[in-house]
Amino acid sequence: MQETVVSGQTSETSWWTRLTAGPLRILVSLIVPVLTFLALRWSFAYMRDTEANKLLIGAVALIVGVGAVWVLFILTDNVVSLLPERVRESVRPFVFVGPALVVIALYLIYPMLNTLWLSFGNANGTEFVGVDNYLYLFTSPANLIAFRNNVLWLVFVTGFVVSMGLVIAVMVDRIGFWEPIAKSFIFLPMAISSVGASIIWKFVYSFQPAGRPQIGLFNAIYTAFGGDPQGWLIIKPWNNFFLIAIMIWMLTGFAMVVISAAVKGVPSELLEAARIDGATEIQIFFGVIIPYIQGTLLTITTTVIIMVLKVFDIVYVMTNGQHETEVLANAMYRELFRFRHYGRSGALAVILLLAVIPVMIYNVRGFRQQRR
Amino acid sequence: MTLETRTDGNRAMAWLRNFFSAAPVRLVVLGIAFIWTLPTMGILISSLRPEDSIKASGWWTMLEHPFEAAQWTMANYARVLTTDGIGEAFINSLLVTIPSVVIPITIAAFAAYAFAWMEFPGRAVLFVLIVGLMVVPLQVTLIPLLRLYIGWDMNGTFLGVWLAHTGFGLPLAVFLLFGYISSLPAEIIESAKVDGASPFTTFTQLVLPLSVPVIASFAIFQFLWVWNDLLVALVFLGTSREVSVITARLAALVGERGEQWHVLTAGAFIAMVIPLIVFFLLQRYFVRGLTAGSVKG
Numbered sequence: 001m002q003e004t005v006v007s008g009q010t011s012e013t014s015w016w017t018r019l020t021a022g023p024l025r026i027l028v029s030l031i032v033p034v035l036t037f038l039a040l041r042w043s044f045a046y047m048r049d050t051e052a053n054k055l056l057i058g059a060v061a062l063i064v065g066v067g068a069v070w071v072l073f074i075l076t077d078n079v080v081s082l083l084p085e086r087v088r089e090s091v092r093p094f095v096f097v098g099p100a101l102v103v104i105a106l107y108l109i110y111p112m113l114n115t116l117w118l119s120f121g122n123a124n125g126t127e128f129v130g131v132d133n134y135l136y137l138f139t140s141p142a143n144l145i146a147f148r149n150n151v152l153w154l155v156f157v158t159g160f161v162v163s164m165g166l167v168i169a170v171m172v173d174r175i176g177f178w179e180p181i182a183k184s185f186i187f188l189p190m191a192i193s194s195v196g197a198s199i200i201w202k203f204v205y206s207f208q209p210a211g212r213p214q215i216g217l218f219n220a221i222y223t224a225f226g227g228d229p230q231g232w233l234i235i236k237p238w239n240n241f242f243l244i245a246i247m248i249w250m251l252t253g254f255a256m257v258v259i260s261a262a263v264k265g266v267p268s269e270l271l272e273a274a275r276i277d278g279a280t281e282i283q284i285f286f287g288v289i290i291p292y293i294q295g296t297l298l299t300i301t302t303t304v305i306i307m308v309l310k311v312f313d314i315v316y317v318m319t320n321g322q323h324e325t326e327v328l329a330n331a332m333y334r335e336l337f338r339f340r341h342y343g344r345s346g347a348l349a350v351i352l353l354l355a356v357i358p359v360m361i362y363n364v365r366g367f368r369q370q371r372r
Numbered sequence: 373m374t375l376e377t378r379t380d381g382n383r384a385m386a387w388l389r390n391f392f393s394a395a396p397v398r399l400v401v402l403g404i405a406f407i408w409t410l411p412t413m414g415i416l417i418s419s420l421r422p423e424d425s426i427k428a429s430g431w432w433t434m435l436e437h438p439f440e441a442a443q444w445t446m447a448n449y450a451r452v453l454t455t456d457g458i459g460e461a462f463i464n465s466l467l468v469t470i471p472s473v474v475i476p477i478t479i480a481a482f483a484a485y486a487f488a489w490m491e492f493p494g495r496a497v498l499f500v501l502i503v504g505l506m507v508v509p510l511q512v513t514l515i516p517l518l519r520l521y522i523g524w525d526m527n528g529t530f531l532g533v534w535l536a537h538t539g540f541g542l543p544l545a546v547f548l549l550f551g552y553i554s555s556l557p558a559e560i561i562e563s564a565k566v567d568g569a570s571p572f573t574t575f576t577q578l579v580l581p582l583s584v585p586v587i588a589s590f591a592i593f594q595f596l597w598v599w600n601d602l603l604v605a606l607v608f609l610g611t612s613r614e615v616s617v618i619t620a621r622l623a624a625l626v627g628e629r630g631e632q633w634h635v636l637t638a639g640a641f642i643a644m645v646i647p648l649i650v651f652f653l654l655q656r657y658f659v660r661g662l663t664a665g666s667v668k669g
Contacts, residue, residue, distance in 0.1 A: 192648075249408065
């Protein structure tokens with residue numbers, strides 16, 4: 001629109017634009033995050049000195065945090081508006097997108113590269129040791145158990161969650177009035193934190209010596225059938241499965257809800273036609289419903305895999321990796337905080353990262369195809 | 373379904389047949405729902421029983437005579453809220469969670485708008501990068517950030533956790549908001565431009581109000597994610613009473629008070645209250661948000 005005004009100076013402004021736009025873009029990208037950060041830090045330090053009430057700190061910090069972000073966005077935009085025409089329009093997008101890029105660079109990209117570097121270093125990152133940490137992780141018996149357990153988690157949680165979610169989704173579709181109620185109760189564990197779920201199940205697995213009343217559901221049922229009370233969480237290697245059950249309990253409802261939405265999308269004409277052709281319900285399930293919703297099944301499977309791969313909370317709370325229940329994420333935490341070994345801890349994190357790279361590539365390709 | 377197309381008589385027959393064939397399925401599904409609920413029921417009932425009776429008999433024995441008022445008590449709740457520091461941890465959780473939801477939404481909304489409606493060099497590449505970063509396991513960021521925080525004297529502060537959650541939540545937030553904002557009709561954005569609105573005004577007056585549904589979905593997802601998170605809170609805040617959030621406090625209680633179920637059950641239930649309220653009141657957004665956000669790393 002207003003470009004016509006300056007069209008005569010195009011050749012002159014273009015080199016100037018090119019020269020100034022770069023630094024200016026970086027500058028406007030930094031204004032919001034850096035100044036917000038400084039404002040928050042200053043207000044925190046000030047309140048710490050005055051020993052302000054905690055709720056007051058929260059309220060002030062919220063106002064400063066949120067308010068500062070907005071004020072600074074407005075401010076930056078106004079400053080950019082003062083710039084000469086050509087420069088302005090090439091800089092302005094960075095007022096919007098810059099802060100997000102700066103935060104992502106600082107909180108995701110830089111740490112990722114740094115962790116990769118640390119994983120080739122010694123305990124406190126002062127010396128380069130090559131692949132020693134990786135060799136250690138792939139040979140030490142304790143860590144091999146962690147690898148084994150992660151595989152167990154991946155296979156059993158993913159397998160059970162997806163297949164049970166699918167079966168329940170198909171069944172729940174046919175129970176009419178009760179459907180939303182049954183769905184709510186099966187989905188409910190998804191709202192609970194892993195820590196809460198762990199306490200819930202620790203109580204289910206609770207153990208009292210024989211002769212004492214069993215207050216854990218599992219041992220109560222087991223002794224009612226004549227068994228001796230068991231400490232379920234210390235029986236190797238089955239204790240892993242008792243932990244795995246917790247995550248299955250948490251995620252099945254989630255899989256069910258997602259798959260259920262897909263099942264409802266199967267055209268009823270398709271199902272009717274199959275029934276008229278004399279197909280049994282089992283044949284319809286495998287021949288019509290599953291092929292129709294396979295995209296959803298793939299999505300939910302990768303989603304569950306990513307969640308399971310990083311399982312930490314459940315193991316941390318239930319056993320803290322004792323009795324051969326260690327998993328990679330807990331081992332990583334332990335290396336970091338108990339042994340202060342940045343190298344090994346970093347190497348474990350890198351292994352987790354490598355494991356999700358196929359999903360990352362799949363996501364990016366899926367996104368690009370969708371955009372085309 | 374296709375029942376509408378049939379005649380009345382047939383419809384009644386079909387309904388009957390449907391009812392009887394559905395009966396076993398209904399039984400199985402309701403049975404599963406019941407089993408799924410039992411463990412949670414166990415801690416809810418136990419949290420309302422006196423310490424001695426929790427130890428003396430299983431929680432299910434309460435169901436034999438549920439109306440004897442004397443066997444119920446609120447004492448466990450009073451105790452965990454004060455003595456065990458769950459009350460303080462609850463407030464800390466709120467202080468951590470609210471800014472950790474609001475700050476990333478603000479920053480992500482601006483970015484999503486730019487990705488959707490502005491031209492700038494590197495736009496496609498940067499966005500693909502963000503899509504890729506969504507599933508990065510946050511474990512991979514912990515050590516360097518911890519070292520930075522120690523250097524900046526920010527370890528164990530709320531500020532550090534807010535910014536960490538902001539960083540970890542941003543790729544997902546940008547991705548979700550972009551999907552929605554880029555699908556707004558181009559005519560609306562164009563007409564605002566023609567009317568002389570600056571990109572900033574277009575964004576705040578037009579795009580933001582229109583994006584409320586997607587913002588709500590992400591907000592609920594992020595709220596639950598941060599509220600239920602243990603790892604980030606443990607690493608950047610630690611377990612000291614003054615700053616620890618409710619999940620970290622509970623995890624510490626499991627260690628300190630392993631078999632004191634009157635404490636653990638009441639504490640666990642307090643931690644569940646807010647997610648459960650969100651779950652029952654906003655179930656539609658809850659499902660949408662969880663589904664959209666489940667890929668987060």
